[in-house]
Amino acid sequence: MRIKICLLTFYIIVALLTSTSFADDGTTILKKVDRNLQPESYEMYRKLINLEPDGDRKEFVLYSIKKGRDKMVALFLDPPSEKGRSSLRDGDNMWLYIPNVGKPLRITSLQSVVGGVFNNSDILRLDYSQEYNIISLVNDEDKHILELKAKTNSVAYDRLKMWVEKKNLVPTKIEAYAASGLLIKTLHYSKIKDFGNGIIRPSMLQTDSPLYQGYQSIMLFSNIKKRTFADEVFTLNYMSRIESLR
């Protein structure tokens, strides 16, 4: 009996140590992935391309800035119908400013201000480690495979499965799942590029979704630069003035 109790205690200790260890390793990897994808505070330009089933495409150009763990703004530069619109994220809060409307409106993360497969949380994405906990880590030959669980129910996707390239510690593929287990979309990062100042990361993100059969959305990244901003820039009252930061 005493031996059984000793074995059980030993097993529990080992299990706890190993689970803590993979979580630590996974968290470290995820934090490195976040920093490799983008500096904590930066500015960048992005082109979003929505490819429709009939072959048509719609393009948007955005100027985006981010500060710290949970503040981000995207300003639409093109097409003319969207020019001057901006969307702001501060933690779980999101707003859309439309010049004609003249005041910010609250939006939710699963809506999409651009249509296509990207939703608002994809466009105003925070660090993965800010929104997700590690639940498993598998070491493949040249990839880490991370399973992530949303920290709260206000995060757009309940679970993520992320394939991380070991060499550059950047993701190559991410599957996003709803709480029901339904696959919502798959993100594919590709075309690793040197953006300067030590930022080496994928310059293209493609996504497709079983919920949007035949549709595809693409995000191209350019001019990613470290830059710091005052906190006041990431407020409702500043949304109409984002252009002045360029």
Added chain:
Amino acid sequence: MKVSQHVFMLMLFLLSGYSIAAEEFSFDVSSYQKKNYRLGGYFDYSLNYQKLNQDAAANVLFFINQTPPDSLTQHTGIIELNGDYKQDKWQARFNFHAEAYDNELVSEQQGVLYEAVATYQPATGITLETGKKAIKWGKGYAWNPVGFVERPKDPNDPYISREGYVVATADIIKSFTGDIKTLAFTPVFLPVTDKINEDFGQVESNNIAAKLYLLYKDTDIDIVFLNQGSRSLRYGFDFAKNINTKFEVHGEWAYFDKVTTQFVSDSGIISSETDSTTRWLLGLRYLTDNDTTIIAEYYRNNSGYSTSEMKSFFTAVDSASASNNTALLTTLATVGSKTFLTRNPGKEYLYLRLSTKEPFDWVYFVPAMTVIYNLGDNSYSLLPEIMYTGLENLELRFKATLLYGDNNSEFIEKRNEQKYEFRLRYFF
């Protein structure tokens, strides 16, 4: 063809295919470099057919001693031009609106400078502005009880731009860590003379308004105020919050001191009462699993007209018309244009809008349905619409306005019984 030629053609094909693929997803950011000026806007053409309700109070009072036409066909052209120029901490911007329309009865055109503002930004969190500016307060989509210093919104088309007032204003923003993440204070000075802002209210008054904004525990809260000047004292608050990734709630509440309301008896006797009142709304926005956005709002205007008060006015119009009392009809037309015949003069309304992005794989089509319902007299307007955005810089919209209700109810006494509009908007 020799094998080498086949190989050459194959290589050419592959290379050309590669270059198309490479070009397909290229991004030349240099064409988006910042300039210190910007010019843009849209041109809008619309053709609408209006089926008039000839017996409606609005038509009886518009066509006094005349027979209203059965229908009208109208062409409307709008140009909205906006731009700005920046130099260091200074910025000047404008929004010019020109409109021309033509129908069987009238042909008119006008140009209005909606906004012309000079801005000085001495620090990131401080902005000073002066000029003509459209200030918009409140969280409601269809109505804004706390919109104290703005021209009224059209719930049928709440996103269209509106003319501003001449103001001097400031915006002071401060960010924090903690429960209150943002605090922003916006004071507004709005003078009224016989030449400036004369339609705001009583002339020769200096009006001071202010808004204090807080982002408190992930909730937007505005506290707003307007002093007694050209209009009576009023104050209130609004809020908005995301409940989860699909669900948003918002609301507004406003107190108005000394609001004068005019009444008309069945026999056409006009009286008025002055009293304090409150107006408020509660609303939500919800995204369903099939990508349908639902916006719902309940609006309560405690100084609005009850069903019986509305009915008395319409009865007075009917009686005056039956007896050919031109003098009374003229008086009722003047009173009605500021009261019973304005947008949504009743006490209680429900606004419901459903819009679905590209249903049934209809690429670039967004159908929507809006209902504005008077809960007092059960009359309502139904606005089905469909928008197409598949052509570059073009937006096409077809929208119908269908009005329903009993006789002597709000929506059935409006000018149009039905309206069908096709609109083409080109952005530049």
